[in-house]
Structures are given as C-alpha cells and as structure tokens.
Amino acid sequence: MSKSLSINGKSYTVNVQDDMPLLWVIRDIVGLTGTKFGCGVSQCGACSVLIDGNLTKSCSMPVSYGIGKEIFTIEGTSENLEFLRKAWNDGNVPQCGYCQSGQLIAATSLLDKNENPTDEDIDAAMSDNICRCGTYSRIRKAIHKAVELKNKSI
Amino acid sequence: MSNIQQINRRDFVKLFGLTSTGIILGCNISSDRKKFIPTSEKDTFSPNLFVQIEKNGDVTLIASRSEMGQGIKTSLASAIADELEADWKYVKVKQAIGHEKYGNQNTDGSRSVRTRLEPMRKMGAIAKMMLISAAAKKWNVAENTCKAENHFIINTNTNDKIFFGDLVDDAAKLPVPDEKLILLKKVEDFKFIGKNLKSVDLEDFTHGTATYGIDVRIPNMKFAAIARCPVTFGTVKSFDKSDAEKVKGVERIFELERLVPPTGQFFGALGGVAVIANNTWSAFEGKQNLNIEWNYGNNHSFDTEQFQKKLTERVHKKGKLVPGSRGNVSSTFNKSKNTIEATYHVPFLVHAPMEVPNATAWFQENKIEVWAPLQDPQTARAEIAHFFNTDVHNVTVNVTFLGGGFGRKSKSDFVVEAVALSKKINAPVQVVWTREDDIQHSFYHATSVQYLKGSLDTKGNVSAWLQRVAVPSIVSSFKSMSDYASGLELNQGFTNNPYDIQNFRLESVKAEAHLRIGWLRSVVNIHSGFGNNSFVDELAFAAKKDPVQFHLDLLGKEKVIKGRSDYPFESKRLKNVLKNTAKIANWGKELPKGHGIGVAVHYSFYSYVATAVEVSVKNGKVKVENVWTTIDCGLALNKDNIKNQLEGAAIFGMSIALYGKVSVKEGAVEQHNFFDYQMTRMKDAPNIYVDIVEAMNEPSTGVGEPGVPVMAPAICNAIFNATGKRVRSLPLLDHDLV
Numbered sequence: 001m002s003k004s005l006s007i008n009g010k011s012y013t014v015n016v017q018d019d020m021p022l023l024w025v026i027r028d029i030v031g032l033t034g035t036k037f038g039c040g041v042s043q044c045g046a047c048s049v050l051i052d053g054n055l056t057k058s059c060s061m062p063v064s065y066g067i068g069k070e071i072f073t074i075e076g077t078s079e080n081l082e083f084l085r086k087a088w089n090d091g092n093v094p095q096c097g098y099c100q101s102g103q104l105i106a107a108t109s110l111l112d113k114n115e116n117p118t119d120e121d122i123d124a125a126m127s128d129n130i131c132r133c134g135t136y137s138r139i140r141k142a143i144h145k146a147v148e149l150k151n152k153s154i
Numbered sequence: 155m156s157n158i159q160q161i162n163r164r165d166f167v168k169l170f171g172l173t174s175t176g177i178i179l180g181c182n183i184s185s186d187r188k189k190f191i192p193t194s195e196k197d198t199f200s201p202n203l204f205v206q207i208e209k210n211g212d213v214t215l216i217a218s219r220s221e222m223g224q225g226i227k228t229s230l231a232s233a234i235a236d237e238l239e240a241d242w243k244y245v246k247v248k249q250a251i252g253h254e255k256y257g258n259q260n261t262d263g264s265r266s267v268r269t270r271l272e273p274m275r276k277m278g279a280i281a282k283m284m285l286i287s288a289a290a291k292k293w294n295v296a297e298n299t300c301k302a303e304n305h306f307i308i309n310t311n312t313n314d315k316i317f318f319g320d321l322v323d324d325a326a327k328l329p330v331p332d333e334k335l336i337l338l339k340k341v342e343d344f345k346f347i348g349k350n351l352k353s354v355d356l357e358d359f360t361h362g363t364a365t366y367g368i369d370v371r372i373p374n375m376k377f378a379a380i381a382r383c384p385v386t387f388g389t390v391k392s393f394d395k396s397d398a399e400k401v402k403g404v405e406r407i408f409e410l411e412r413l414v415p416p417t418g419q420f421f422g423a424l425g426g427v428a429v430i431a432n433n434t435w436s437a438f439e440g441k442q443n444l445n446i447e448w449n450y451g452n453n454h455s456f457d458t459e460q461f462q463k464k465l466t467e468r469v470h471k472k473g474k475l476v477p478g479s480r481g482n483v484s485s486t487f488n489k490s491k492n493t494i495e496a497t498y499h500v501p502f503l504v505h506a507p508m509e510v511p512n513a514t515a516w517f518q519e520n521k522i523e524v525w526a527p528l529q530d531p532q533t534a535r536a537e538i539a540h541f542f543n544t545d546v547h548n549v550t551v552n553v554t555f556l557g558g559g560f561g562r563k564s565k566s567d568f569v570v571e572a573v574a575l576s577k578k579i580n581a582p583v584q585v586v587w588t589r590e591d592d593i594q595h596s597f598y599h600a601t602s603v604q605y606l607k608g609s610l611d612t613k614g615n616v617s618a619w620l621q622r623v624a625v626p627s628i629v630s631s632f633k634s635m636s637d638y639a640s641g642l643e644l645n646q647g648f649t650n651n652p653y654d655i656q657n658f659r660l661e662s663v664k665a666e667a668h669l670r671i672g673w674l675r676s677v678v679n680i681h682s683g684f685g686n687n688s689f690v691d692e693l694a695f696a697a698k699k700d701p702v703q704f705h706l707d708l709l710g711k712e713k714v715i716k717g718r719s720d721y722p723f724e725s726k727r728l729k730n731v732l733k734n735t736a737k738i739a740n741w742g743k744e745l746p747k748g749h750g751i752g753v754a755v756h757y758s759f760y761s762y763v764a765t766a767v768e769v770s771v772k773n774g775k776v777k778v779e780n781v782w783t784t785i786d787c788g789l790a791l792n793k794d795n796i797k798n799q800l801e802g803a804a805i806f807g808m809s810i811a812l813y814g815k816v817s818v819k820e821g822a823v824e825q826h827n828f829f830d831y832q833m834t835r836m837k838d839a840p841n842i843y844v845d846i847v848e849a850m851n852e853p854s855t856g857v858g859e860p861g862v863p864v865m866a867p868a869i870c871n872a873i874f875n876a877t878g879k880r881v882r883s884l885p886l887l888d889h890d891l892v
C-alpha cells in the first residue's frame with residue numbers, strides 16, 4: 001500500500017489505505033499541519049488544497065486520487081499566493097487564523113483563473129469557505145488588493 | 155550573573171493588585187522562570203515575568219491570556235512595549251503556560267484588556283526605569299537627564315545613546331524599583347496604544363505555521379476519538395467493537411467512564427467508548443463502526459419543541475419577582491388605553507469554533523503535561539489535578555493557538571478526556587472531536603422564552619414595562635436544581651435595563667436544564683438584547699414614533715448608575731453611540747424599494763454599542779446589505795483590531811439571527827454539521843462600517859462580545875421596516891426568510 005505523493009514539489013512515500021482522505025494523509029502521515037480539519041464533509045473549506053491546479057476539499061478526496069498529481073498546500077508558494085499573503089498582511093485579515101489556510105488557497109485558485117475578480121466572482125469562489133470569526137469583508141478587500149499589488153508589480 | 159530573578163513575590167502581588175496572596179503561595183517564581191522563557195543564552199535581562207530583553211535587543215513579552223482571534227497577544231504586548239519605549243521590530247510575543255504566577259488567566263467575559271492593561275503597562279515601565287538607571291550609572295549622570303526612545307536610552311544633555319541590548323548586563327544587577335515610583339505615560343505620548351497595530355502572528359497565519367491544539371505532534375503519540383451517548387449523561391450499556399477493530403490503524407478500543415465534576419466547580423467529561431489509532435482518520439472511522447447500546451437515562455424524553463411550549467405557557471403566568479422592580483406595573487396597565495404584548499424566543503445555540511475541541515495529553519508518573527486550545531488554562535490545570543489525584547504543580551498546561559473559542563474552549567472537558575486516555579494507554583494521545591461531536595455534545599448557549607408587556611401614555615411614552623424571562627441557567631452545569639436564571643445572568647441586560655421607565659417589573663420564570671448549559675460569546679445579552687430591542691421597536695411603532703428618537707427618549711435624562719463595579723453606566727454614552735450610528739447610517743434617508751432599516755442598542759461588558767442594519771427582502775428572502783456599528787469601549791487599545799472584532803461580531807450575530815438553532819428530539823441533538831447548523835458565508839456578508847468613540851481617558855472595556863447582542867434585533871427590526879412582518883422567534887431560517 002506504499003504510495004508516492006508530490007506535495008509542493010516534494011515527493012513523499014506514504015503507507016496508508018487507499019480510501020484515507022488526503023487531508024489526514026497530509027496532516028497525520030506527511031506531517032504538514034497547515035491544511036486544517038473543519039468539518040470532514042466538504043462544508044467549510046478549511047482543508048482546501050490545489051490538485052493539479054484545481055481547488056479541492058482534501059477531507060473528501062481519497063489519497064488514491066492524489067497519486068501522480070501535483071498537490072499544493074498552504075506550505076507552498078506561488079506568485080498569486082505571495083501577492084495574496086501581502087494583501088492579507090496589509091489588511092490585517094486573520095482573527096484566530098484557523099480558516100485562513102483554506103481561504104488563501106481558495107483565493108489563489110480564484111486568481112489563477114480570474115485575473116480581476118468582481119465582488120460577485122468573489123462571492124461565488126469564496127462561499128465554500130467558512131470563517132467563524134467573520135473576516136469576510138477583509139478577505140474581500142484583500143483579494144482586490146492582491147490584484148492591485150500584482151498589477152503594480154508588472 | 156544576569157539571569158537572576160529580580161522580582162520577589164511581594165512585589166509581584168503588589169504589581170498585580172492581587173487581593174488574595176493565597177493563589178500565589180507555594181509558587182517560587184525565580185526557579186520557575188526559566189521554564190517558560192526559553193533562554194538560548196544566559197545574558198538576558200528579565201525584570202519581571204512578562205518582559206525579557208536579550209543582548210541582541212530582542213524583547214520577548216509574555217501574553218498571559220489566550221489568543222483565540224481577539225488579538226490579545228498583540229494588544230497586551232503593545233501596552234508593555236509602549237511603556238518600555240521598545241522598537242516594535244524587536245518584539246516577540248510568547249504564550250504563557252497555565253500558571254497562577256501570571257495572575258488570573260481566564261480569557262472570558264471580554265475582560266482581558268479591561269483588567270490587564272494597567273498591570274502590563276507597569277511591567278513595561280519598570281523595565282524602562284531599570285534600563286534608564288543602568289545607563290545613568292554608566293554615564294554617571296542623574297536619571298532624570300535620561301530618557302528611553304525607540305530601543306535606546308538617550309542622554310538628553312549630550313545626545314549620547316545606548317542600545318537596550320547593551321544595557322542588559324547592568325540593568326539585570328539593579329533592584330526592582332518601588333511600584334510607587336512608576337510613572338505611566340500620558341495619553342498623548344502613546345506610540346502603540348490607541349493606534350492600529352497588526353497582529354503579531356500574521357506570518358504564521360498566512361503560512362499555515364501557527365500551531366493550534368490540533369497541530370500538536372509529540373513523538374509516538376496516538377490519536378483518539380470518542381463515541382459519546384447522544385443523550386446528555388447517558389451511559390454505555392454494551393458495545394460490539396468487532397467492526398471497528400477491522401479498520402486499519404485502529405489499535406485499542408475501550409470504555410471511558412464519565413467523570414462527574416464535584417458540585418460547584420469544573421466540567422468533568424462525558425465518557426463513552428474510546429478508539430485509539432495511529433492517525434486521526436482511523437480513530438474517526440473506528441468510532442463510526444462501533445455498535446453501542448446506551449442507557450439513555452433521565453434526559454431521554456427531552457424535546458426542544460415541547461420545552462419551548464412549556465416555557466411559553468410559563469411566561470404567560472406570573473413568575474418570581476426579581477429585586478430592582480419599581481412602581482406599579484399592573485395598575486398602570488389597567489389605566490392605559492394602549493398596551494401591547496409580545497413573546498420572543500431564542501433557540502439553543504452552539505459555538506462551533508472552526509477548530510473543533512481537541513487536546514493532547516501525556517500522563518506520566520507524577521507528571522502530567524497537556525497541550526490544548528484553552529481559554530481558561532488554570533481551571534483546566536486544577537481540574538486535571540482533581541480528577542487525577544495529584545498536585546497542580548505536577549500538571550503543566552501548554553496553551554496553543556485557539557482556532558476560535560467563543561466560550562466553548564473555557565470548558566476543559568476535552569482536556570480531561572485526553573488525560574484519562576493517556577493514563578489508560580500509557581502514551582501521549584491527542585483526542586479530536588469530529589464536527590458532529592462538537593455540535594451534539596457541547597455546553598450549549600441556553601434557549602429562552604420571554605414575555606413582554608408595555609403600555610404607552612397619551613403622549614406615546616412608555617409608562618410601564620413587564621418582562622418575564624425563562625432561560626435555563628449556566629449554574630445548572632455546576633449545581634443541580636438550578637432552575638432559575640442567576641442574578642449574574644439576569645444582570646446581563648435584564649435587571650440593568652437602561653431605560654428610564656417609572657413602572658418596571660421583571661420576573662424570572664422556571665426553566666430546567668436537560669443539556670449541558672454553557673456560555674457563548676455575549677451570553678445572556680443575546681436574549682436581553684433581542685427582547686429589549688425588538689420590543690422597543692414594537693412600542694415605537696405603536697406610538698407612531700421614529701425608533702431612534704424613541705430609543706433616545708426612553709434612555710431619558712442623563713444619569714450615572716454606579717453599580718458594584720468600577721465602571722458606572724452612563725446613559726449619555728449609550729445615547730452618544732446611538733446618535734453616531736444614526737448619523738453614519740444616514741438614518742431617515744430614503745431606501746430602495748424592498749429595503750428596510752432597523753436599529754438596536756445594548757450595553758454589555760461595560761461597553762456601549764449601537765448598530766443599524768439595512769436589509770433587502772426579495773422574493774421573501776432577506777439579505778443583510780449594510781451594518782453600521784458604533785462602540786464606546788473607553789480607551790481603544792488597538793483600533794484596527796477592535797474594528798476586526800466588531801466586524802466579526804456582526805457576522806457572528808448574523809449567524810445567530812439567520813441560522814442558529816440546535817433542536818433536540820428524544821434527548822438527542824438533531825443537527826450534525828455545517829449543512830444543518832449553518833453559518834454566515836461570504837455570499838451573505840454585508841458591508842460593515844465600524845466607528846470607535848474617542849474616549850482615551852476612560853478605562854478600557856470589553857470588545858470581543860458587545861457587538862453580538864445588537865445584531866438579531868437590528869435585523870428583525872429592519873425586516874419589519876421593510877415588510878411589516880415581525881419576527882419574534884429566531885432564526886429566520888425557521889420562517890423561510892433565508
């Protein structure tokens with residue numbers, strides 16, 4: 001049952017059953033704890049990762065699905081994620097911070113697909129991610145800000 | 155040698171103004187100090203428990219309260235750093251372990267800044283005084299010719315300066331100055347206090363590197379899940395573990411006894427069947443595959459629908475008179491031509507912090523260590539000592555980041571579980587609750603039913619007010635037969651009702667507990683805020699008056715109510731926030747078709763809040779469009795953080811108003827996860843405008859909670875304004891309005 005996973009460009013060999021959700025493989029077996037557990041049933045987005053660039057709730061995908069694909073987590077880095085991080089900093093977005101890994105990954109996926117999202121695009125892309133602390137208006141502003149930072153840098 | 159503890163216990167007690175020396179006895183500060191400040195080198199200056207300065211200039215400040223998203227680490231550190239005249243870039247903040255040497259650490263009741271601001275400022279000021287005297291000695295000049303500025307001590311005559319780090323050795327040899335000599339800075343000289351400081355943890359939060367309880371990893375640790383009886387306090391009759399044992403990764407399965415707390419204190423643990431595995435998911439899967447027969451016990455027949463009916467019947471009859479009532483309500487009603495009455499209902503609610511309850515424990519001979527997201531680490535420590543029969547000094551409680559708390563993580567039941575499991579399996583273990591566990595086995599925010607009756611005189615002013623409240627008491631979780639709300643609970647908006655009404659009568663109505671009752675962000679104020687503000691809106695409508703003006707009239711003449719605390723209630727401050735909110739909301743402006751606006755005011759945790767909400771109603775569905783909030787919380791320590799808190803409180807309050815409901819059938823909670831216990835999401839999120847009253851010379855008061863109680867009534871009042879439909883029972887989901 002030994003499998004090889006590629007996470008943030010690094011390869012890991014894990015020995016787990018096929019149906020273990022990717023979330024728990026990433027957290028408990030690989031040991032990358034930035035990806036969070038919030039609900040386990042695709043309802044909160046805390047466990048969001050990118051798999052071959054597609055936004056995925058890792059709590060609801062078996063590890064077997066990730067084999068041979070590139071998995072990207074909050075421990076990784078990408079151009080859009082870096083602009084988002086800066087914007088998150090500028091806007092002092094997080095409160096408890098727990099949901100923010102998932103929020104940043106979802107926002108990265110949004111910017112990867114849409115260079116200049118409107119408020120409606122943000123509503124559509126970010127509504128799977130719950131923030132119990134209620135930082136939504138800051139997240140919204142920060143996504144716009146990241147676009148601004150990126151445009152300035154070019 | 156510099157690493158000498160400079161502070162003795164008497165000084166410590168003095169500095170903290172601790173009234174009971176008892177809680178500090180037996181604690182040898184000097185020998186414990188090294189344990190909580192990891193010093194890589196010995197050359198550090200630690201004038202007190204909260205400040206440590208190293209030779210390279212690094213300043214480590216200790217946060218004695220838990221960080222759960224309210225920004226307390228940053229806030230407390232900024233107060234120390236301001237008085238110290240530190241350069242913020244050298245400042246690091248470390249979370250304190252649970253220990254009596256830090257004074258009370260209970261992170262609850264929006265009181266951390268209120269009670270800790272001055273002591274923390276003194277900690278910074280003392281360190282600064284010692285650095286100044288070290289420099290003065292070096293230069294051989296008088297101390298009053300030296301000042302601290304941005305991490306340097308400056309000789310004001312010569313403009314020579316010495317870096318803080320270079321004074322560490324000398325300062326460490328000096329005695330701690332007398333508290334009487336401490337001179338705190340003036341408001342106008344603040345550098346950090348009252349400004350906008352970003353969270354000190356942003357880097358960690360944006361890189362996934364903050365360690366929450368659930369992220370703790372100890373070598374060779376196990377993971378555990380517990381199946382608990384669906385009915386509160388039910389017990390295991392028998393169980394079949396054969397299917398569960400087949401799950402790969404599952405190692406052990408056994409029954410865990412309920413731990414019953416002694417009367418009056420602690421939380422205990424529910425017990426159940428525990429599954430130990432080598433990863434979280436296998437533990438969850440194992441639990442899922444258990445076949446358990448339960449003894450459901452006394453609470454099996456509990457049904458929230460029936461209970462609501464029962465409470466509704468009761469509030470329509472006379473209740474127990476609460477002291478503080480005045481005038482004669484019934485004779486005024488009899489004389490009045492215009493009386494109205496209404497009954498309001500709030501269901502049970504659950505905190506559902508994004509990080510589920512979890513704890514890691516390692517039980518060893520004479521030594522218990524835990525790592526957990528705890529709001530109240532000292533109670534957890536005492537509770538562990540009690541249940542595992544040891545001295546508190548054998549118990550170490552490490553406080554991790556909290557992925558939200560909202561009152562849930564004040565209860566240490568999940569930590570007690572972890573210790574019990576570790577003791578049994580003789581290894582470190584992390585117990586993780588599933589979201590379903592969290593929603594079905596919490597310490598719930600109590601339901602309430604209240605009945606209100608009011609009368610208007612010929613001028614349309616309120617002449618009498620009768621309020622009957624039925625709300626299961628939090629005290630029931632600590633003492634059986636607590637069937638009425640306690641005085642402390644009623645004092646959250648009921649007995650301390652701010653309205654100037656001649657004839658006022660409050661009655662408390664019996665309400666038994668069949669669930670574990672706890673407290674949730676803003677507690678009983680959720681009920682009083684909803685009842686009071688909804689009813690005032692109904693009265694204003696009956697009186698054909700504008701709700702804002704009606705509220706202002708009701709608050710009456712300027713008055714100061716002393717009460718028993720150091721924070722008197724001042725009606726002018728409540729009126730002021732209301733006027734300001736009306737102004738920023740442009741109250742009275744014409745609204746688009748289908749829109750409505752509502753307002754609510756509430757005084758809680760010694761802070762004054764007024765909120766206006768604009769909703770739109772399209773095809774029978776409500777959307778919250780705009781929220782305007784003003785808070786007067788005295789000295790505003792970190793303004794951007796306060797705004798963030800109030801924005802979050804608006805969202806939290808919206809979740810209560812729109813979706814929040816825990817219902818129970820045959821003793822079991824019916825909701826499971828976020829699909830049936832819903833939350834406000836991005837698509838629902840309104841524009842939120844927060845204004846903070848400039849009150850830098852007033853003491854700081856609560857921030858985390860006071861923004862919550864106004865939301866549900868302001869939303870319902872706005873719906874009434876838009877549609878003429880009055881919602882008296884939460885949530886809106888039950889009325890098909892969302």
Ligand code: FES
Pocket residue numbers: 036037038039040041042043044045046047048057058059060
């Ligand atoms: S944990 Fe995966 S969506 Fe909530």
Ligand code: FES
Pocket residue numbers: 094095096097098099100130131132133134135223508557558
């Ligand atoms: S910041 Fe706490 S849940 Fe989003």
